[in-house]
Amino acid sequence: MKIDANGTEIRVMGDVVNEEAYISLTDIAKYKNPDNAFIIVANWMRNHSTISFLGLWEQIHNPNFKPIEFDRFQTVDKVVLGLLS
Numbered sequence: 260m261k262i263d264a265n266g267t268e269i270r271v272m273g274d275v276v277n278e279e280a281y282i283s284l285t286d287i288a289k290y291k292n293p294d295n296a297f298i299i300v301a302n303w304m305r306n307h308s309t310i311s312f313l314g315l316w317e318q319i320h321n322p323n324f325k326p327i328e329f330d331r332f333q334t335v336d337k338v339v340l341g342l343l344s
Contacts, residue, residue: 262282267286267289284300314329314332
């Protein structure tokens, strides 16, 4: 399935009826940079809020989530931001 957002085609994967569908972040990023959407996604992935959101999402939706392993990402993120010394 695909949706159109301001002329940008965005893929929707999964079960829309049961609200278990996902949208393509790369397709959304193509709106800003059609030739190098990966740059937009990479910048988004460096954002502290994004890392926190992904950790929370995984805790809620992933029964195999390993919080101790995820803590490494949060620690690196905080060091980069200068929140830990």
